[in-house]
Amino acid sequence: MPPKSPNCPECGSEKTVVIIYGIPGQGLLTNSKKSEFIIGGCEKSPDAPIYHCKRCKNEWGKLIDQPKYL
Ligand SMILES: [Zn+2]
Structure with missing residues (x-):
């Protein structure tokens, strides 16, 4: 499952x-709701x-810190 996204800073x-x-892996697409992530x-x-x-279009975080779950 994808990590839970935090509140917008x-x-x-x-x-x-x-x-x-x-x-995305097939399992990710199957087990996740489309609204929980976007494809970058x-x-x-x-x-x-x-x-x-989705509210203010802010984007943050760093890809290098993203947990490996795919
Ligand atoms: Zn925001």
Whole structure:
């Protein structure tokens, strides 16, 4: 399962999603609700954001800190 996304540090909203890079595994797609994450494409930068706020569009976190679960 994807990690639970934290509240937005900018607006405090709980409506945040995890940004997933690369090709999600089949299990991830099957076991997760689509609203819980968005696909960020094949970004390779370790500084790429990993969380996205649906309320204020803020993105934060670093890809290099994202737990490996795929
Ligand atoms: Zn926000």
